[in-house]
Amino acid sequence: xxxxxxxxxxxxxxxxxxxxxxxxxxxPGPHPAxxxxxxxxxxxxxxWVAPAMIMYGVFVLYPLGQSVxxxxxxxxxxxPATPAGLDNWRAIFTEPELLGSVLHAFVxxxxxxxxxxxxxxxxxxxxxxxxxxxxxxxxxxxxxVPQVLPPVAAGIAWTWMFSTDGLVNQTLSxxxxxxxxxxxxxxxxxxxxxxxxxxxxxxFGFCTVLLLSGVGKIDPSLYEAARLDGAGRVAEFFAVTLPxxxxxxxxxxxxxxxxxxASFDVVQIATQGGPGYQTMVxxxxxxxxxxxxxxxxxxxxxxxxxxxxxxLVIWPIQRLGRHE
Amino acid sequence: MxxxxxxxxxxxxxxxxxxxxxxxxxxxxxxxxxxQSPLSDTPTDVSTSIGDEPxxxxxxxxxxxxxxxxxxxxxxxxxxxxxxxQVTGEDFNSLTTNVPRLISxxxxxDLVRLASFGNLVEDKLLTxxxxxxxxxxxxxxxxxxxxxxxxxxxxxxxxxxxxxxAGPGFGLTGVYYNKSLxxxxxMSEPPATLGDLEESMGKAKDAGLLPMMVNGKDGGLxxxxxxxxMNAADGTQVVQDWNYNTPGADIDTPAxxxxxxTLQGWSDEGYLPDDVNSIDQTQAPxxxxxxxxxxxxxxxxxxxxxxxxxGGEIGFFLFPPDDAGEPFTAMTAAGxxxxxxxxxxxxxxxxxxxxxxxxxxxxxxxxxxLGLPPGGPEDASLPDSxxxxxxxxxxxxxQMLLESDGLVDFMSNSTASMxxxxxxxxxxxxxxxxxxxxxxSAAIQKDYEEAEK
Numbered sequence: 001x002x003x004x005x006x007x008x009x010x011x012x013x014x015x016x017x018x019x020x021x022x023x024x025x026x027x028p029g030p031h032p033a034x035x036x037x038x039x040x041x042x043x044x045x046x047x048w049v050a051p052a053m054i055m056y057g058v059f060v061l062y063p064l065g066q067s068v069x070x071x072x073x074x075x076x077x078x079x080p081a082t083p084a085g086l087d088n089w090r091a092i093f094t095e096p097e098l099l100g101s102v103l104h105a106f107v108x109x110x111x112x113x114x115x116x117x118x119x120x121x122x123x124x125x126x127x128x129x130x131x132x133x134x135x136x137x138x139x140x141x142x143x144x145v146p147q148v149l150p151p152v153a154a155g156i157a158w159t160w161m162f163s164t165d166g167l168v169n170q171t172l173s174x175x176x177x178x179x180x181x182x183x184x185x186x187x188x189x190x191x192x193x194x195x196x197x198x199x200x201x202x203x204f205g206f207c208t209v210l211l212l213s214g215v216g217k218i219d220p221s222l223y224e225a226a227r228l229d230g231a232g233r234v235a236e237f238f239a240v241t242l243p244x245x246x247x248x249x250x251x252x253x254x255x256x257x258x259x260x261x262a263s264f265d266v267v268q269i270a271t272q273g274g275p276g277y278q279t280m281v282x283x284x285x286x287x288x289x290x291x292x293x294x295x296x297x298x299x300x301x302x303x304x305x306x307x308x309x310x311x312l313v314i315w316p317i318q319r320l321g322r323h324e
Numbered sequence: 325m326x327x328x329x330x331x332x333x334x335x336x337x338x339x340x341x342x343x344x345x346x347x348x349x350x351x352x353x354x355x356x357x358x359x360q361s362p363l364s365d366t367p368t369d370v371s372t373s374i375g376d377e378p379x380x381x382x383x384x385x386x387x388x389x390x391x392x393x394x395x396x397x398x399x400x401x402x403x404x405x406x407x408x409x410q411v412t413g414e415d416f417n418s419l420t421t422n423v424p425r426l427i428s429x430x431x432x433x434d435l436v437r438l439a440s441f442g443n444l445v446e447d448k449l450l451t452x453x454x455x456x457x458x459x460x461x462x463x464x465x466x467x468x469x470x471x472x473x474x475x476x477x478x479x480x481x482x483x484x485x486x487x488x489x490a491g492p493g494f495g496l497t498g499v500y501y502n503k504s505l506x507x508x509x510x511m512s513e514p515p516a517t518l519g520d521l522e523e524s525m526g527k528a529k530d531a532g533l534l535p536m537m538v539n540g541k542d543g544g545l546x547x548x549x550x551x552x553x554m555n556a557a558d559g560t561q562v563v564q565d566w567n568y569n570t571p572g573a574d575i576d577t578p579a580x581x582x583x584x585x586t587l588q589g590w591s592d593e594g595y596l597p598d599d600v601n602s603i604d605q606t607q608a609p610x611x612x613x614x615x616x617x618x619x620x621x622x623x624x625x626x627x628x629x630x631x632x633x634x635g636g637e638i639g640f641f642l643f644p645p646d647d648a649g650e651p652f653t654a655m656t657a658a659g660x661x662x663x664x665x666x667x668x669x670x671x672x673x674x675x676x677x678x679x680x681x682x683x684x685x686x687x688x689x690x691x692x693x694l695g696l697p698p699g700g701p702e703d704a705s706l707p708d709s710x711x712x713x714x715x716x717x718x719x720x721x722x723q724m725l726l727e728s729d730g731l732v733d734f735m736s737n738s739t740a741s742m743x744x745x746x747x748x749x750x751x752x753x754x755x756x757x758x759x760x761x762x763x764x765s766a767a768i769q770k771d772y773e774e775a776e777k
Binding site: 185273288293 | 422
């Protein structure tokens with residue numbers, strides 16, 4: 001069933017304004033008035049913002065600026081640095097190992113974002129049908145548990161589960177799929193998807209719970225209206241649930257995508273980038289460049305590039321999540 | 325819907341990006357990062373006396389070595405009542421990671437366990453031990469034991485130049501074997517030649533046994549590889565020059581291609597575990613001690629544990645040469661301790677270094693607790709090990725190696741990133757058949773040259 005303007009419940013068009021959304025825009029009014037009031041407001045506002053600005057400047061902007069600065073040097077982190085021009089930046093695009101790590105991070109977006117959001121939507125729709133009660137609560141708790149585990153702990157646990165005689169292979173053998181068993185994290189084809197599964201496991205619960213809370217805030221009358229219009233479950237999902245969860249989906253997608261592109265802990269614990277360079281991601285590469293190779297300049301260039309890349313990827317997601 | 329929408333203003337990239345960019349540009353125009361005037365690394369007045377003032381020696385080593393250094397510290401305190409030896413352990417990988425920052429900071433340990441020198445000598449963070457070597461008479465000892473801890477004036481080339489580290493004992497690689505499994509395949513004594521070893525692995529495969537346990541996840545494949553390379557090269561000079569960063573050193577030779585071909589062949593034949601690339605150095609000895617694998621190439625540091633776990637079933641031999649009677653070769657490295665330039669107790673630290681190399685009790689502890697045969701003066705007494713035990717076997721092997729002058733540093737130690745960034749992934753690609761021996765050999769040399777730039 002596709003979305004059809006005719007069957008869309010009228011309530012959708014007159015959605016209540018979202019509660020609690022900060023409204024940063026200036027109050028509507030003629031420009032001259034704004035201009036007149038502005039100076040005084042700006043100075044007093046600055047006083048309030050100053051402590052936060054100073055903290056932000058010292059702990060975010062300054063290190064960021066330093067990273068950019070380092071990226072133009074060849075430096076081991078201790079001794080004197082020598083200017084390197086654009087060499088470090090050029091290497092990102094010419095070294096197959098560095099560029100490959102960026103591509104792996106994009107593969108992980110599928111596991112950290114696409115899968116958890118799609119399956120989270122399904123799970124949230126199903127749990128919505130459950131009556132509030134013990135089972136509903138249990139479902140939420142079970143789904144959310146991975147979220148309270150540090151990714152490092154999850155990485156260690158999954159390393160055991162993916163091992164040759166681990167839970168994954170035991171389960172496969174038990175159901176007669178012995179031919180599929182392998183050392184997942186040591187397998188050239190399956191190592192990256194296996195790492196992705198750990199990431200999926202970590203973000204699935206968060207997405208489901210966030211989407212569930214979003215579902216709870218959709219006006220029930222919309223569902224009633226959809227039912228009255230003769231919509232089935234699927235039609236209801238596409239006409240009511242999905243549009244109503246636009247904001248939540250954007251948050252899940254944003255957080256998941258950042259986690260995928262900036263992934264470090266899970267990969268470092270589970271595979272250290274191996275086998276070969278099969279699961280190397282920028283986070284691990286930056287760590288290695290800095291601490292093992294003592295190439296702080298090259299690491300900084302990759303880190304700044306990664307930050308810019310994250311912003312670039314997140315931006316359209318944010319636009320999609322915006323309410324008209 | 326509190327969490328669902330980010331403030332609208334944050335969606336306008338122009339204004340958001342402008343501020344950081346301006347600040348960044350300002351910052352980027354500041355001076356170059358890093359130290360501008362290096363420290364001096366050569367102590368001017370050294371003394372072999374510790375004095376009577378209370379002294380606390382901070383010793384930072386990797387976690388498994390803590391019991392040994394605590395024992396050594398206690399023995400040292402017995403001799404010098406005014407000294408307190410404080411031992412701190414850190415996981416080997418994080419130690420390697422943190423050492424440059426630790427010893428360039430303000431709270432600097434007096435002795436630190438090193439894995440590789442990297443830029444530490446160039447940045448003048450380590451004390452030049454030449455004056456102490458002179459004062460304590462280390463110069464009269466067999467000098468090959470100090471070769472790997474000498475660094476040239478360029479801060480790169482090793483095996484020559486000033487002394488920057490010394491240690492209690494020596495690591496040594498060879499091959500462990502499971503005696504009862506060996507008996508099953510009719511192998512009554514350790515293989516004398518590479519051909520014998522390969523024949524035994526073939527028999528083990530036919531008998532349904534795993535021929536060789538090895539930890540491919542974290543670099544265990546590099547041991548047989550380097551031995552095969554030295555066999556094929558008929559000598560150790562090429563790899564030694566390469567390890568020591570001798571100018572122009574090149575390991576991309578037919579010998580390395582041969583070695584890679586052999587190792588890849590072993591994998592193709594099914595001599596290595598199916599999950600070789602996900603086995604780490606904790607799992608490998610444990611699985612080997614449980615009876616998985618006839619052979620296990622590794623180092624003498626595993627001997628005390630395997631001796632206990634294997635119940636006398638495990639033996640040790642040096643990696644065999646191509647033909648019987650040819651000299652043996654093995655990878656070895658001193659467990660290196662260095663004195664940071666910023667240590668304020670260099671005299672006491674040097675006295676401790678001298679003590680652990682010369683004191684009989686200390687040398688015994690080194691062998692008992694870590695399985696490492698000690699170096700030291702030529703006429704020093706050899707510590708006892710239980711006759712016929714695994715540890716005794718590794719000590720005998722060490723004596724054999726000394727006689728055939730076959731001690732070579734690890735390829736992993738050639739550059740700071742060789743182990744993690746090159747040898748581990750490349751050997752994994754090799755045994756998985758994802759790279760050819762020639763490509764493998766070229767990649768090793770390429771990464772080496774890049775790190776040397």
